[in-house]
Amino acid sequence: MTSVGVPEVFARRPKRADARRNYEALVAAAREAFGERGTSASLEEIARRAQVGIGTLYRHFPTRQELLEAVYVDEVEALCRSAAELADLPPWDAFVAWINRFVAYVATKRALAEELVDSEVFRGCRTAIYAAGEPMLRRAQEAGVARPDATFDDVLRLLSGITAAQFTEPGQRERVLGFALDGLRQPTAAR
Amino acid sequence: MTSVGVPEVFARRPKRADARRNYEALVAAAREAFGERGTSASLEEIARRAQVGIGTLYRHFPTRQELLEAVYVDEVEALCRSAAELADLPPWDAFVAWINRFVAYVATKRALAEELVDSEVFRGCRTAIYAAGEPMLRRAQEAGVARPDATFDDVLRLLSGITAAQFTEPGQRERVLGFALDGLRQPTAAR
DNA sequence: TTGCATCCGGAGGCAACCCTCCGCTAGTTT
DNA sequence: AAACTAGCGGAGGGTTGCCTCCGGATGCAA
Numbered sequence: 001m002t003s004v005g006v007p008e009v010f011a012r013r014p015k016r017a018d019a020r021r022n023y024e025a026l027v028a029a030a031r032e033a034f035g036e037r038g039t040s041a042s043l044e045e046i047a048r049r050a051q052v053g054i055g056t057l058y059r060h061f062p063t064r065q066e067l068l069e070a071v072y073v074d075e076v077e078a079l080c081r082s083a084a085e086l087a088d089l090p091p092w093d094a095f096v097a098w099i100n101r102f103v104a105y106v107a108t109k110r111a112l113a114e115e116l117v118d119s120e121v122f123r124g125c126r127t128a129i130y131a132a133g134e135p136m137l138r139r140a141q142e143a144g145v146a147r148p149d150a151t152f153d154d155v156l157r158l159l160s161g162i163t164a165a166q167f168t169e170p171g172q173r174e175r176v177l178g179f180a181l182d183g184l185r186q187p188t189a190a191r
Numbered sequence: 192m193t194s195v196g197v198p199e200v201f202a203r204r205p206k207r208a209d210a211r212r213n214y215e216a217l218v219a220a221a222r223e224a225f226g227e228r229g230t231s232a233s234l235e236e237i238a239r240r241a242q243v244g245i246g247t248l249y250r251h252f253p254t255r256q257e258l259l260e261a262v263y264v265d266e267v268e269a270l271c272r273s274a275a276e277l278a279d280l281p282p283w284d285a286f287v288a289w290i291n292r293f294v295a296y297v298a299t300k301r302a303l304a305e306e307l308v309d310s311e312v313f314r315g316c317r318t319a320i321y322a323a324g325e326p327m328l329r330r331a332q333e334a335g336v337a338r339p340d341a342t343f344d345d346v347l348r349l350l351s352g353i354t355a356a357q358f359t360e361p362g363q364r365e366r367v368l369g370f371a372l373d374g375l376r377q378p379t380a381a382r
Numbered sequence: 383t384t385g386c387a388t389c390c391g392g393a394g395g396c397a398a399c400c401c402t403c404c405g406c407t408a409g410t411t412t
Numbered sequence: 413a414a415a416c417t418a419g420c421g422g423a424g425g426g427t428t429g430c431c432t433c434c435g436g437a438t439g440c441a442a
Contacts, residue, residue, distance in 0.1 A: 019389060040231050042429060053391030058431065117357070150370060153353070153360075153413060158367045161352010169344075176349045179341060183374025207409060210419060232397065244421030249401065 023060050025050040031071050039068060039115045049161040069121040072112055083132035091140040096181060098136050103163045147186050149185045155184065195249050216241040222262045230259060230306045260312040265314040270296045282334040286327045287372060293356045299367055311367035338377050347374060
């Protein structure tokens with residue numbers, strides 16, 4: 001628990017060139033397929049999309065679960081990296097900016113996450129996200145610009161839903177997100 | 192289009208006693224099954240649960256879609272009825288109370304709703320929900336207790352996500368919902 | 383270049399699901 | 413209570429998906 005660094009959850013890719021190529025193609029194909037067809041997309045279709053034999057898919061991901069996890073981890077990895085880049089903004093702005101990335105990254109991944117609740121990897125990702133986002137909330141609270149009675153967990157649950165909704169009207173997502181963020185602001189804070 | 196009353200979407204049940212019994216058993220079984228297994232639950236399992244032949248299921252609901260719709264309509268129907276009962280509360284309280292029912296009723300129905308986007312019945316239900324809830328928001332806005340720049344659509348999207356999240360810690364749902372509602376309040380309103 | 387460990391591909395057996403079809407059952411009406 | 417239907421059930425054929433297994437291909441180290 002000393003250095004947070006890159007959590008161990010984050011994927012270990014195959015070493016041999018062809019294997020690695022296939023691994024990546026499979027994750028990409030799976031991301032698409034799960035996105036379009038939901039988490040029960042056919043594994044054989046995914047193999048087809050990746051231009052890879054079904055056997056290859058099963059070698060890399062003996063379980064549908066493992067493939068789901070691989071896709072998910074991929075997204076989370078990117079999200080966590082982005083937290084570090086925001087450190088020098090003012091507390092509230094940094095918080096809001098990260099939340100925006102959170103919304104963007106996780107937007108299409110809800111169905112996926114649902115399938116992964118109570119999975120080892122999922123818990124790992126959760127930890128990683130907390131490690132990235134929780135300090136930003138705390139900083140905003142210590143600066144007196146975020147309400148002190150909200151936990152980071154509360155924030156995630158409040159916002160993760162907004163990511164789910166389909167917004168057609170342009171700007172609506174931002175507006176709605178704004179309402180939610182107003183609800184998280186220090187009530188006495190100026191506006 | 193004169194009287195709103197009971198929208199035409201709301202289901203027309205079979206007339207004969209046994210048929211009606213089976214219809215109801217099927218919807219109930221489907222609600223459970225879709226809840227547990229997701230929208231791709233096996234139709235044969237649903238028939239089994241309902242203690243009904245598979246043929247009977249197909250006669251009542253020639254399409255998986257139609258069964259999904261029947262389950263969904265059932266929920267919405269109850270929700271809409273509940274709006275009328277709140278008319279004599281003060282504007283903000285009425286609004287909050289309805290929102291709470293909304294959250295409770297729709298909680299487990301998200302996956303279901305997802306499958307139904309761009310379905311005729313779904314649009315009908317959407318209309319019904321608007322008819323029930325939109326006046327409550329407007330009343331609160333006219334009383335100056337809800338922010339005037341939020342549409343009812345915004346409200347639904349803001350809240351429908353919260354319904355999705357799994358809350359383990361008791362009271363968390365209420366707390367988080369409270370944050371969201373604070374975000375919807377008239378900013379200048381006392382607290 | 384050679385040799386080997388690793389990786390590939392897809393045929394094939396198995397299981398689950400979908401949906402139709404039709405002989406039978408049982409509400410309903412008179 | 414008799415006749416008339418609407419409704420029931422489940423066997424069965426077709427399809428699709430899951431997963432294993434192993435002969436052959438291929439990257440890589442020496």
